[in-house]
Amino acid sequence: MKSLSIFCLAATLAALAPESSCAETIDRQAALDAMVAAEHAFASMAGEKGTREAFLTYLADDSMLFAPDLTSGKEVWKNRPATPALLTWYPILAEVSLAGDLGYDTGPWELRPKGKDDPKSVHGYFVTVWKKQRDGSWKVLMDQGTSNAKPASRIAPAIAPATPAKVETASLAKVNVEAERTALLAADRAFAGAAQEKGEAAAYMAVLAENARLHRVGREPILGREAIRAALAENPAPITWAPAGSVVARSGDLGYTFGLAKRRQSGPDSPLVDSDNYLRIWKKQADGSWKIVLDVFDPRPPKSPEGSQKSKEPAGGF
Secondary structure: OHHHHHHHHHHHHHHHOOHHHHOOEEEHHHHHHHHHHHHHHHHHHHHHHOHHHHHHHHEOOOOEEEOOOEEEHHHHHHOOOOOOOEEEEOOOEEEEOOOOOEEEEEEEEEEEOOOOOOOOOEEEEEEEEEEEOOOOOEEEEEEEEEEEOOOOOOOOOOOOOOOOOEEEHHHOOOOOHHHHHHHHHHHHHHHHHHHHHHOHHHHHHHHEEEEEEEEEOOOOOEEOHHHHHHHHHOOOOOEEEEEEEEEEOOOOOEEEEEEEEEEEOOOOOOOEEEEEEEEEEEEEOOOOOEEEEEEEEEEOOOOOOOOOOOOOOOOOOO
């Protein structure tokens, strides 16, 4: 009886308390800093203990990687032997969701297949999606990348502060995450349909954020809508794609899709030119629409040039 009375009193007091007393403050800046720190620690472990051990430590249990088919990230790396190769990287751009539970970063990588003294090196850019775990740590959900020529100079990090730095959960709209995930898949499929009807460049222009990044094999990231428009115009061959899945933040403002893209010579029944695995980062806009902030296409073998399967995860060993 006593425990029942205490329970009823607590429930009554909770009901009478103002809504603001139950609000949680999300420290987005702390979340961003922790995610970036996790990326640096990930890279540091790769240098000290090897890429295999680093990936097995930082991949989430539900991570997925293209190797080249979509596979459990943990299983990919469990089945790979340790090698002397040295893979180094660092983030130059990063962003987290309003809820501080999902984020992504990108930056350059360098691979020396025979170790730190190997004069031969391969270069590129990675894109990693991170998820905050129940214990507060950050783990990798997906990692994808492209290769390019060695940069002329070191790329300086330009990680902007989280804005706003803190968010009251009471100010966030209630989100049905499963519904948002379905909506994001629908947006990607509609985007694919528009590419078939209007052409790739026109379709992209309708869904690109102003500061979007396009990552394609053989070249450094293409930045901004107009540069992306010009780059897409270089290859008029029609392309199709279909998302294999999507993930959305608890706050419904940040998410990603991933799947397989195919480019053909002229039409849906014409010979295949190439195929790519893709990872696409989307951000919810003020009007409720989804816009692309980062888009990665990585060629599948055997069409891909040497090294193009590198993200921070070398395909098939070195």
